[in-house]
Amino acid sequence: MTTPTPRLPIDVDYLRQQLQALLSIPSPTGYTDQVVRHVCQELERLHLPYVLTRRGAIRARLAGERAEGARAIVSHVDTLGAQVKALKPNGRLELVPIGSWSARFAEGARCTIFCEKGSYRGTVLPLKASGHTFADEIDSQPSGWPHVELRVDAFAMDAPALERLGIEVGDTVAIDPQPEFLDNGFIVSRHLDNKAGVALMLAAMRALQDAPPPPVDVHWLFTISEEVGHGASSVLPADVASMVAVDNGTSAPGQNSSEFGVTIAAADMTGPFDFHLTRKLAALCRANDIRYRKDVFRYYRSDSASAIEAGADVRTALVTFGVDASHGYERIHMHALRSVAELLTAHALSKVEIPRDYQPFGSLQGFTRQDAPPAQQRPFDEEDLPPDYPLPEADGSAA
Template sequence: MDTQNCRAFLMDTAMRLLTTDSPSGYTEEVARVVEGIAHELGYCVSRNNKGNITIDVPGRESGKTVGLCAHVDTLGLMVRSITGDGQLMLTRIGGPILPTLDGEYCKIYTRDGRSYSGTVLSLSPAAHVFDDAATRARDEQNLAVRIDEVVRSREDVEALGIRAGDFVCFDPKTVVTDSGFLKSRFIDDKGSAACMLTLLKLLRDQGLRPKCDTKLIFSVHEEVGHGGATLPRDLSELLIVDMGCVGLDLSCTEYQVSICAKDGNGPYDYEMTSRLIELSRANGVDFAVDIYPHYGSDAGVAWHAGLDVRAALIGPGVHASHGMERTHWEGMKNTIQLAALYLECE
């Protein structure tokens, strides 16, 4: 692996994905970004009816098809209603930690193609005015968007074209540090998606092919629980590439690839998980094995939808998931290396 070029491509790709707004249900633009990168690398791309993106990579041997799957949809918000004084009340898309959104800049996208900037704020936003400015709950009933337009009423907001059901996307604040950290909202799971696209570049640049026919899938409804429901039916194995958890009694760090043995839906495939552990040990990949108690993935959804596939899960360790997330180049590099080993690239 050419570490310098790989790192530059990986972080540039992550930046392109992370700075493209894509809450579940509003993913067309990020899908185009993924497709554009794949086409630049010379790969064929398709989409299913629900919008999942698939990149086909022919293998050296026929008879078995495996899949790698990351998701490019993110957490977000939607306009629930408009107040009499022109603020936007909100409903969650997925599971953002709402108190972390107080003070975040955002964009509102209307159904007719317009966009406006704003700020998510507590309904008691000023310490000089409200006795409960520090203590008021930060939830759907007590957070609203202050729009950066001259509005004094519901009618003024509606004149801008803003209605209930419009998407509200908060600023990911993406930064890449000289010390190798990627910090941003939505590293879950655009960090993993960037790892998969970087793996594609390495295959192309080094003239490598996986052992089996391989489908790299980028799902677009994972955060709302049905991204994996329409994965390809011809997969023998499925490797989910999603964020690894960091904290409490978990052993993973931001510098490692995490191998998940069990999440909130139950254990992953024993043989696949054991194989990933052995590949890591035998090839010097820095890894950890953990249990994610508050976690589900596209694999669990695929199983519930009746997909007859064995599945395992890996991903870079991510700190502060669903909040102000952070991972490191080393964790992403280890994820790419383990995915390449799993595919038996030559």
């Protein structure tokens, strides 16, 4: 039985400020040094010790009453983007995506190309972009990465001119987020996956500053390559027994995610999340009057998958804020971000429900159970059936 843990109040203004700052820093996978520096500087302001891996994944530690059986909470600072695939004869750039996203959402995007000599601005356009030239063909042309190109805002009419600018195959392209923060709480922007998760984690950490120490250490992890599948594969400490990933939920037709409250994932494409940790998070929501629902994601994986695949024997769960049009022109609501942050504070301070998890190995004593009692059902009543429902005769045949 999960013991109720009071949620802590979240400074929504601080959360918004952090999200605005994070969105202003380009960070497609492979180009994350600056956003890593921003997060580390904020951790210093919060007086939380941290370490970096060689490539820049961050691990901050909120000290608890004991180190064994520690908890981890993880999100990623990297976003979708693109790379230069080829310098084209017409002076434009062929692109390949960083991460999995559709070229239809790249069309019309303003962007920055980062090369050794500096950076250039540009626009991603379909190959047939002028209605005055191509007429109806602009609507009938195919969609896909081979059918878009990047127009560089510089004097470059051919491939040699691009070379003189210093642009090379492999250069990183960052897509502008174009954020809008509306008065009604909605936030519309690219890259809310997962800048919003990073911002709400910082807000939760800020709320925990004046709280009593948690029962076990809480490690706050920020990874740099989730969008390409690596995620939390190498940043997890050995003492961690459970990890909660924070990412976007898919509030789309056929899904149960919402742009309000918390969406707890029961499973993603890598399989079910931990039975006991997932149930505990739901119980914490109920105990703290945090609106929540559950969902299953069929075409989705998070930081937790990479940790498990790397060999970490940890319980994993996924809590999300509902995002409409994920990996496209995304929209969220501040209510969901605040709700997830509140849940993280309650989880960080909650008692350890499975003491056996203090150690990586043990006997059967203290091992968990999943033997649910039989469901209690009231006796069958014919009045529960529709008026014209055919009932069997006494001999069992249909009426």
